[in-house]
Amino acid sequence: MTVAVVTGAGSGMGRACVDRLLGTVDDLIAVDLREPDIPGAVGVACDISNALALIGLVERVQDLGPFRSLAHAAGLSPTMADPRRIVDVNLLGTVRILDAFGPVVTTGSAAVCFASSAGYLPLELLGPELSQLIHDPRAEGFLDRAAALLSDPGMAYAWSKKGVQLEAAKAAVAWGPLGGRVVSLSPGLIDTPMGRQEFEHQPMMKPMLENTPLGRFGTADEIAAVVAFLLSDQASFVSGVDLLVDGALGAASVPPPS
Ligand SMILES: NC(=O)c1ccc[n+]([C@@H]2O[C@H](COP(=O)([O-])OP(=O)(O)OC[C@H]3O[C@@H](n4cnc5c(N)ncnc54)[C@H](O)[C@@H]3O)[C@@H](O)[C@H]2O)c1
Numbered sequence: 001m002t003v004a005v006v007t008g009a010g011s012g013m014g015r016a017c018v019d020r021l022l023g024t025v026d027d028l029i030a031v032d033l034r035e036p037d038i039p040g041a042v043g044v045a046c047d048i049s050n051a052l053a054l055i056g057l058v059e060r061v062q063d064l065g066p067f068r069s070l071a072h073a074a075g076l077s078p079t080m081a082d083p084r085r086i087v088d089v090n091l092l093g094t095v096r097i098l099d100a101f102g103p104v105v106t107t108g109s110a111a112v113c114f115a116s117s118a119g120y121l122p123l124e125l126l127g128p129e130l131s132q133l134i135h136d137p138r139a140e141g142f143l144d145r146a147a148a149l150l151s152d153p154g155m156a157y158a159w160s161k162k163g164v165q166l167e168a169a170k171a172a173v174a175w176g177p178l179g180g181r182v183v184s185l186s187p188g189l190i191d192t193p194m195g196r197q198e199f200e201h202q203p204m205m206k207p208m209l210e211n212t213p214l215g216r217f218g219t220a221d222e223i224a225a226v227v228a229f230l231l232s233d234q235a236s237f238v239s240g241v242d243l244l245v246d247g248a249l250g251a252a253s254v255p256p257p258s
Pocket of ligand 1 (some may be wrong): 031117
């Protein structure tokens with residue numbers, strides 16, 4: 001018996017991951033703020049920023065069988081919350097869920113944490129304090145300090161997603177000796193309720209779409225296909241890296257050497 005968990009399963013890429021992963025494991029737990037109702041999956045209501053709730057989630061996994069895979073897609077975009085909540089859900093939620101699952105990692109366990117192409121923002125642009133702080137999200141007072149330094153939700157989003165990339169790499173180092181893998185995945189512009197909301201409210205998104213060499217949004221299923229690969233045994237030596245899945249937007253944004 002093997003168990004998969006998908007967070008953010010009620011919408012967008014999380015939902016697409018559920019559709020891809022159903023049938024690849026014996027049991028699939030679909031997690032969202034409101035209990036998802038998806039045939040074939042066990043729906044669980046859980047706020048992934050709540051460490052206690054995550055312990056309860058891991059207990060549900062243990063009741064069903066060995067932990068096989070985690071697709072952690074739950075997250076908040078810049079137009080959805082203030083900087084503090086964005087950091088609490090995106091970055092600290094990832095720290096907490098990786099910490100909660102650590103004790104049940106076994107040979108073949110794998111996790112994909114959703115970051116973002118926004119996380120490729122060079123840390124130097126954020127100044128020395130934020131560049132330093134991001135490396136220690138378990139430090140006392142971390143959230144208060146982050147919230148004091150981040151006034152703009154877009155900056156908080158990019159910073160939180162850079163943090164997801166860093167934390168996934170750290171967890172890969174910790175899980176490796178147990179036979180477990182962790183990667184982060186950074187989507188570019190993806191056609192989901194979140195992607196559409198950001199596109200409507202943020203003027204910078206239109207030029208981003210125009211600059212995407214493939215000339216379109218990615219689809220949730222295109223991302224879920226990559227997640228399914230990364231969580232499968234076919235990717236059994238892939239760990240500790242970030243995979244940018246952005247239709248070549250990042251490649252198009254690299255300035256030519258001067
Ligand atoms: N759509 C894009 O263009 C895009 C681009 C880059 C990265 N991402 C990232 O990909 C992930 C999935 O995005 P999406 O576009 O599918 O978003 P979405 O808004 O369509 O779905 C996200 C889901 O996460 C859930 N969620 C939010 N906070 C939660 C919490 N505290 N606990 C549990 N569930 C919570 C929401 O209820 C929602 O169902 C996110 O982490 C997002 O930041 C999205």
